Amino acid sequence: MIGRYTLPEMGALWSEETKFQKWLEVEIAVCEVHAEMGTIPRAALEQIKSRAKFSVERINEIEKTTDHDVIAFTTNLAESIGEAARFVHYGLTSSDVVDTANALLLRDACNILTRKIDALAEVLQRRALEFRDTPQVGRTHGIHAEPTSFGLTFALWYDEMKRNRERLKNAQESVAVGKISGAVGGFAHLDPQVEEKVCARLGLKAAPVSTQIIQRDNYAEYLCTLAVIASSLDKFALQIRHWQRTEVGEAQEKFKQGQKGSSAMPHKRNPILSERLCGMARLVRANSIVGLENVALWHERDISHSSAERVALPDSSIATDYMLQKMAALVDGLVVYPERMLENLNATRGLIFSGQLLLALTQAGVARETAYEWIQRDAMKVWDEGGDFKQQVSADKEIRAHLSETEIARVFSLNTYLRNVDRIFARVFGESATATS
Numbered sequence: 001m002i003g004r005y006t007l008p009e010m011g012a013l014w015s016e017e018t019k020f021q022k023w024l025e026v027e028i029a030v031c032e033v034h035a036e037m038g039t040i041p042r043a044a045l046e047q048i049k050s051r052a053k054f055s056v057e058r059i060n061e062i063e064k065t066t067d068h069d070v071i072a073f074t075t076n077l078a079e080s081i082g083e084a085a086r087f088v089h090y091g092l093t094s095s096d097v098v099d100t101a102n103a104l105l106l107r108d109a110c111n112i113l114t115r116k117i118d119a120l121a122e123v124l125q126r127r128a129l130e131f132r133d134t135p136q137v138g139r140t141h142g143i144h145a146e147p148t149s150f151g152l153t154f155a156l157w158y159d160e161m162k163r164n165r166e167r168l169k170n171a172q173e174s175v176a177v178g179k180i181s182g183a184v185g186g187f188a189h190l191d192p193q194v195e196e197k198v199c200a201r202l203g204l205k206a207a208p209v210s211t212q213i214i215q216r217d218n219y220a221e222y223l224c225t226l227a228v229i230a231s232s233l234d235k236f237a238l239q240i241r242h243w244q245r246t247e248v249g250e251a252q253e254k255f256k257q258g259q260k261g262s263s264a265m266p267h268k269r270n271p272i273l274s275e276r277l278c279g280m281a282r283l284v285r286a287n288s289i290v291g292l293e294n295v296a297l298w299h300e301r302d303i304s305h306s307s308a309e310r311v312a313l314p315d316s317s318i319a320t321d322y323m324l325q326k327m328a329a330l331v332d333g334l335v336v337y338p339e340r341m342l343e344n345l346n347a348t349r350g351l352i353f354s355g356q357l358l359l360a361l362t363q364a365g366v367a368r369e370t371a372y373e374w375i376q377r378d379a380m381k382v383w384d385e386g387g388d389f390k391q392q393v394s395a396d397k398e399i400r401a402h403l404s405e406t407e408i409a410r411v412f413s414l415n416t417y418l419r420n421v422d423r424i425f426a427r428v429f430g431e432s433a434t435a436t437s
Contacts, residue, residue: 013317026202033198099213103176114172128428157232178214220291224292230320283319350388375399
């Protein structure tokens, strides 16, 4: 991932330095287990642990000759360890190290992403409670529908991120799996206890069965989970872009001092961050296809997955990390215009209350089909000729024969539409959270 979209913690996790450090952790854990089981001398273990070090620059230099990064890595270790280096990588195949180290990287990436989800959820809850009682017109098919609460949108997003958090924890459990089972997974040169003990030392589960590699459905689950998270953020950002449209104007991204919206039009305030997040979601979703394509490999393993996941795993992790942090900042700083929401709510001159009027007439004994016909007749007249829907209804003799002026006034009230918002919030956030707001 380019530096523009790489945050420090996640970027450091996916650095070459950290990758080789995880490889070293796996190699040393294997040596420790071998020493415990008497396979290698204790003195050799101490020499390995005290002297083992690597240089990214030196590994890259060796790889120019070997064309094999793990061999370049072990060669570089041998240069620092000395005679005891013969016990490093004992009985292992390259993927024992790489895939087990990948499990450590992916586990740590999930921890970072979980914290970012929690931070976003906190902001969403706070803003949901802030705007719980703020009326806004609801839109279906992009057309004004019925009144709703602006805070419900944030409650909806909060609930979605709770599901995404659970998805991520499930994916973390799937990828936090190691293997020390040899060239085709049959433990030809190692006792299965080595794998079990190494994985326990590293805080991983041992794969019950493997080939030369950990099976890539685990990685596919991780990448697909990130794609779902990115798609949620895409949805949130797209909604914010709609609110910021000039014709809507209900909310906008915070526009800081000195910021510029356009090189040609000084008046512009563009939703650049929302648009950026929508674009980045496409990258993360595309990488999920890479994960799925990597599931099917030849026999016990080929190498077609390797090059693709060297890009897809870090890029998706880094991009999702960036998106989560930026979405939290975006929502936190979102500038909201409740007055404009009321203007838009009244833009159709009362037509949004048609559904409530339909129910009132049916409760008054009018057949639903007949009531629908009367209301639509008046509504279409307001659509086409202008005027006020409430006045049109009040002047309709057929409707007035069933509803009094007081009953019609009750129809055109916001209270009915917002009366259950507190109950929804209690379901999303719990009674205690909503009671203290």
